[in-house]
Amino acid sequence: MKEQAIDIAVIGGGPAGLAAAIAAAKAGVERIVIFDRQAELGGILNQCIHNGFGLRYFKEELTGPEYAARFIAQLAEYPQIEVKLETMVVELTADKQLITTSRRDGWNLYQAKAVILAMGCRERPRGAINIPGTRPAGVYTAGTMQRLMNIEGFRPGNRAVILGSGDIGLIMARRLTLEGIQVAAVLELLPYSCGLNRNVVQCLEDFDIPLYLSHTVVEICGEGRVTGVKAAPVGSDRRPILERSFMIDCDTLVLSVGLIPENELSREAGVQMEPSTGGPRIDTGCRTSVPGIFACGNVAHVHDLVDDVSEESRIAGIAAAAYVLGEESIANGQKRVKVVPGRNIRSVTPQEIVAGEPSALYIRVAFPERDVVVTAGSHRSKHRIVTPGETVRIVLRPEDIDFNAGVLPVAVEGGEVNA
């Protein structure tokens, strides 16, 4: 086992890792290695066989695998990018040393000059939301269900209830229906869907799938296989009203109850984390608190659109290249401001803005509102509606930011609560 020296280690070959690696190669970095655990590049896009990807980035509508293919095809032009598939990065240090393992190459050590974290996210499982009841077969997270159907070609159930109406839950409702798996109900804890409005229409309404807002599963029933779930409405405190619970017969419960950025390696490397996103704290160059370690895509914060992942990751690739090529001093000398979340703000990414760098902010609000003004420094933009399900993306001009102030307040103002 020998140590190999490389310029940039990209951990994850999904949309974030691909865009970052390509951008770094374009900027002139010599030796880039993408590590991915799967047998193919593309990450979770490979199992997202529905369309709706690429409207912003490519100005056309693509499926997940098609979107990934656009980037994978570009790799041929960049021999400086090496791809290590079925390879897992087991350890990462703050000194940018990596331990990897794979069937083909065994266990290996790498010393990188820069590391780009692009591991994506994972799903919140049943245990994390504590649904009481039995522990039968037939409780799947939406992503596992999607993999079992779209990649493995299995039929994991016959009649399902979906908990969670984020985009993944909505898309799975349509997917199950199209495969002849009946969707008895979609339940949503909140009084509104957390998915994109177009998905509520195209995935539920078009198929007459009932959506129960302000409802949750209070018990899973069945000994061997799921035989049903007990559902109940929730009060304004989001606690279930058990007296009004009712049974829904089903053999499958699909959980779509949130995504968690996958940051075990980031923590190991000592990267400072941001509680509001679950990802590392990053600046407009996707730099983390550890010099030479960058983070982009869903590992940094969960994105609504892969298009935004690609754009953010391109910036990470450029910044990592600058670090490796010794051009980092340009950003080092620049003034910075810290983003300070204000009214109705759950999270803002990036958390720091560096003068002279493109400043797109991804803002997630805490609750839905109508007719609001989003303010960031002297930036003001009107929005008809904001909900926690759709990130607000604003692009700041240099004159919007007072770099001498050190901080940049971001808030949602005015508006009526639209619960």
Added chain:
Amino acid sequence: MLLNGTETDVLIIGAGVVGSALARELSRYQLRVLLVEKEVDVAFGTSKANSGIVHSGIHDHPGTLKAKLCVEGNRLYPQMAEELNVLYKQNGTLVVARDASECEMLGQLVNQGLLNGVSGVQVLGREELHRLEPNLNPDLAGGLLVPSGGIVIPFDLVYALVENAVANGVQLAVSTEVWQIRWEGGQFIVETNRGMVKTKYIVNAAGLGAAKVAGMIGDESFTIYARKGEEYLLDRRLEGYIQRTVFPLPTPESKGILIIPTVEGNIMLGPTAHRVDSFHDFSTSAAGWDEIFRFTQRLVPGLQASDVITSFSGLRAAGDTGDFIIRPSELNTHFIHVAGIESPGLTAAPAIARYVVELLEDAGLRMTAKRFFNPYRLVVRIRDLSLEDRDRLAVKCPAYANIVCRCEMVSEGEIRDAVRRGATTLDGVKLRTRSGMGRCQGGFCSPMVMRILMEELGLKPEEVTKNGPDSPLLFGNLRDNPSCPEKD
């Protein structure tokens, strides 16, 4: 596998930790031993939901079998764990007191421990207690430290015992349910769903089913009821947050709700203790969650519900005597009961096994030691190996370098080993390897484990189950006609 006409010296009914420990103990002797289990896999009953505590013996009333066998069992653990390559650690037990009156009760526990033969017990003042465990509630007034208390992965132990027993000649039959027993011509004729077995001796280690099995020879001398315990498992992020197993002062019903570090670095909270009517009710409840968090947060205020990665429940097979029921049936001395094995049954198991060997000998079974008994069980766990050893292994067998379970770092090689070691279900693989036990709870690895089960066992998709025939995971393929014309 048909058993029709199998003749054995000893039939052990039930492959939980007790039956398995006995099987291994008997495999030291020149005997024909058959171990039967009604579930699809061993350890699938009460043992799999055990808290995994190797008790010190201070909690049990002096003079009981529980006290005697707990202390003996505790002493047998280090060597047994070493031989069987089982995940075991002597992490020490703490009993904590909230106020002065509880501190006085600690003294009674010390005395009880002394009577039971537990040595090394230390009384701790407030400061010592918090120096040992800085994350305990600062308001706690004092405690006891029992150094011999330990932790073990209970199902890992059962698999190890069975694998070692089988390697030494014991016959194992899973999915085998005993239906009828009759005594005929100096031996038992046992009818099972897999045919008839003839045996000279029977050991009834049937757990929740022990009273039912006793009833098959007309013995109604005890009853078994189910006492449910819920447990909540926290993320390994908290490894080391609490290092010793923390007990409150016991109540008459139970040892209380505990904070249990696991050998694998998780923290487990539980168990509750509530009598239930059903022997099949493995549900967890909102009430159980509330009870456990209300209680444990008083001892360790920093525990957070958001760190829970999974919960489960198990049913203790409690007897009606307050003690273990380990004795020959009054109706037939060739029929030995090992029933009512509630806590500290896991700890006592190796001592129970030796005790039952004595009872069998007393009942006339000749015990002749084997010349070649192999006490060792080997198993590959790559996360326990050094980087160099991992790489060496990967060169010989690349499957050990292919990680399938990301959260717990389990390789394809270990999963294939698990199937060859006897796993036939997703849960069987999980309990043997930890694949799917981590923070994502099988989200990524379960499709791959399903594929490996299909390959290794030649199963169709619809034959892959979670934990037995009633728990199918899949209903075949989406496209059941693989030669669809679109392919061209």
